[in-house]
Amino acid sequence: MKQPDNNKIPVPRREFVSRLLYLPRGITRLEKLGEKKQFPKNHILIQAGEKPRYCYIVKYGRVVAYEYTLNGEERIYNFNEQNSLLLEANLLFDYASPISFKTARPSELVCIDKETLLNTVNTDPEVSMDIMESLATKFFSSMDQIRHANFHNAGWKICDLLLIFADRYGMPYDGKVLIREKISQQLLSNLLGINRVTAVRAIKELKEMSLIEQINGFYCIRDIERLRRHQERLL
Numbered sequence: 545m546k547q548p549d550n551n552k553i554p555v556p557r558r559e560f561v562s563r564l565l566y567l568p569r570g571i572t573r574l575e576k577l578g579e580k581k582q583f584p585k586n587h588i589l590i591q592a593g594e595k596p597r598y599c600y601i602v603k604y605g606r607v608v609a610y611e612y613t614l615n616g617e618e619r620i621y622n623f624n625e626q627n628s629l630l631l632e633a634n635l636l637f638d639y640a641s642p643i644s645f646k647t648a649r650p651s652e653l654v655c656i657d658k659e660t661l662l663n664t665v666n667t668d669p670e671v672s673m674d675i676m677e678s679l680a681t682k683f684f685s686s687m688d689q690i691r692h693a694n695f696h697n698a699g700w701k702i703c704d705l706l707l708i709f710a711d712r713y714g715m716p717y718d719g720k721v722l723i724r725e726k727i728s729q730q731l732l733s734n735l736l737g738i739n740r741v742t743a744v745r746a747i748k749e750l751k752e753m754s755l756i757e758q759i760n761g762f763y764c765i766r767d768i769e770r771l772r773r774h775q776e777r778l779l
Contacts, residue, residue: 564712565682566628567601570674574629575601577664577671578656589645589653590631596641598655599632600624605651610734611643620734622685623648625712629678635661636675693737696778701736702746703775706756710765721765750774 567574580603583589590596592611600607607624621643624630634641635658664671692701706723714721733743750756755771757764765771 564623564625564708565630565685566625567674567678567681569677570670571601571627571629573668573671574656574674575603575654577660578654580652580654583647583651583653585647585649585651587647587651589647590641591644592642593640595638596631596634598657599635599661600630601654601656602626602628602630603652603654605653606648607645607651607653608648609643609645618734619737620731621689629675632661632675633679636665698736698738698742699746699749700775700778701738702732702743702750703771703778705732705735706750706763706765707768707771707775709763710768714765717759717764721768722759723763723765726761727763 578598578601583605589600589607602624604626606626607628607630609621609624609630611619611621613619624645630645631641633639635656665675692704696704706727709723709725709727710721713723713725715724716722729743729747730740732738732747733740736743747756750771751758753774754766755774757766
């Protein structure tokens, strides 16, 4: 019997390895607790070091969690997508946010105040489970992001992010998978914490291998399974 390769890093479960966050359950219950408000693009909901007055559900649009490095580069940690919940732990426990949050596009958010959230958590076990699952998903995703940063090179990370976007935004296109979301090379580098030159080089290599292409500014994966196999070889 072939022995397992102990030096090979196991591939984590896909549902926990995502920078595109959304709530797995209970969004309908939670959105009844707050008030819907419209926010323009680049509206700062909270800056690092502040305590939130509300937690938020993204009804449509996108909220990014970010900070700036010492050399002034923007570092994006995740996208809070439609039906995601953010800042719930900070609101419940009066924690200041270590990073900033802003809208990445015009967005409609449900704003829930602390008193309402606390009262509901104390009286509704289903909402308590919704909150716990949201926090658990973020925890697992954060842990896997740390693992990726420590053990994987830029090429592997680029492949992984393209597969994540394909899973969320992909559509069949001429036997391929077209990602219906424009992803700039700068965004890739900001999300992955790598410099732009490295991101450009990794994308160029994938194109030269005919694994991906661009169509009208959108990335298109020519063969999902080939890209996955290529990623596995980079472990």
